[in-house]
Amino acid sequence: MLIAVLFFLTHRCLRNLLLLWPQFHQLPPLRPPGTSRRIPHTIIIGVRKGGTRALLEMLDVHPNIVVAATEVHFFDWDENYVKGIDWYRGLMPFSYENQITIEKTPGYFTSPQAPERIHDMNSSIKLLLILRDPTERVISDYTQVYYNRLESHKPVQLFEDIVIKNGALNTKYKAIQRSLYDIHMERWLKHFHLNQIHIVDGNTLIKDPLPELQKVERFLNLPSRIMSSNFYFNQTKGFYCIRSDGRERCLHESKGRPHPVVNSTVLEQLYSYFREHNANFYRMINHSFDWH
Ligand SMILES: *[C@@H]1O[C@H](CO)[C@@H](O)[C@H](O)[C@H]1NC(C)=O
Ligand SMILES: *[C@@H]1O[C@H](CO)[C@@H](O)[C@H](O)[C@H]1NC(C)=O
Ligand SMILES: *[C@@H]1O[C@H](CO)[C@@H](O)[C@H](O)[C@H]1NC(C)=O
Ligand SMILES: *[C@@H]1O[C@H](CO)[C@@H](O)[C@H](O)[C@H]1NC(C)=O
Numbered sequence: 001m002l003i004a005v006l007f008f009l010t011h012r013c014l015r016n017l018l019l020l021w022p023q024f025h026q027l028p029p030l031r032p033p034g035t036s037r038r039i040p041h042t043i044i045i046g047v048r049k050g051g052t053r054a055l056l057e058m059l060d061v062h063p064n065i066v067v068a069a070t071e072v073h074f075f076d077w078d079e080n081y082v083k084g085i086d087w088y089r090g091l092m093p094f095s096y097e098n099q100i101t102i103e104k105t106p107g108y109f110t111s112p113q114a115p116e117r118i119h120d121m122n123s124s125i126k127l128l129l130i131l132r133d134p135t136e137r138v139i140s141d142y143t144q145v146y147y148n149r150l151e152s153h154k155p156v157q158l159f160e161d162i163v164i165k166n167g168a169l170n171t172k173y174k175a176i177q178r179s180l181y182d183i184h185m186e187r188w189l190k191h192f193h194l195n196q197i198h199i200v201d202g203n204t205l206i207k208d209p210l211p212e213l214q215k216v217e218r219f220l221n222l223p224s225r226i227m228s229s230n231f232y233f234n235q236t237k238g239f240y241c242i243r244s245d246g247r248e249r250c251l252h253e254s255k256g257r258p259h260p261v262v263n264s265t266v267l268e269q270l271y272s273y274f275r276e277h278n279a280n281f282y283r284m285i286n287h288s289f290d291w292h
Pocket of ligand 3: 263264265266
């Protein structure tokens, strides 16, 4: 123990000295004694705009969980995948042996290559997938792109003008494609058993986080440590914020933006387009949701 502490202190001294030279500014962060970087034990694979950030931040409250700070895009972007597993591990946080590492990249769920690549890394891995009503997801996807375009002074289009082309639903629209959960899930089930994929109800997580998080704790065989006192409702934001280690934090302001009011005929067209896909998805996972 003493040696470890001494080593740690010496390491820190040396590092501070080295930092005096500009060429050493790229030095990696300090490694707390007894920790190492590990490949993820669990990955949140999606879906984009499903609530992946909220899920990750809420799970981070658990003392046995450490989370990767950024979306890594290892399994879905070829230019990252070719860098190899050591590059990937290098982006993971330091963890103790009793902790599990979680990474989230929402793009994995809809990526054609991700299931096989993740299976190659660890065929018995446990995966988390957070989903919400597919129509709501499309509108949320649109809303994010809308604000991004506004901020970079690019022209924006009305939701209805993108979703409807010549009077019919524009099913080529990427946001609609991403909401075809059955199509994507089929690819995952070619490589993983259904019992390796836990589905979190994104609509419920936002309204009442604790029960959904307790299901995740059970799925990951973790002791129950997340408490109702870890969450408080913020009236202004209309969302739960997180309280842990005496700190309070809310999700970034880009989360939970108000959605546009969508023409009801267009909404009905979306609902009816997704209905069959949803039914197919429910059969696949032997569970149903109260989506439109
Ligand atoms: C693979 O995943 C299983 C289940 O989460 C885990 O117990 C095991 O340690 C993982 N293997 C590696 C090499 O990370
Ligand atoms: C509640 O949300 C508002 C708006 O996002 C924020 O300014 C405020 O700090 C939050 N309050 C608390 C107690 O988290
Ligand atoms: C919604 O759009 C349809 C055409 O797709 C149009 O006929 C109808 O008037 C619109 N409804 C409203 C309330 O704007
Ligand atoms: C489907 O779920 C029901 C309970 O919800 C369970 O009794 C049944 O065994 C499940 N079937 C399969 C194939 O997993």
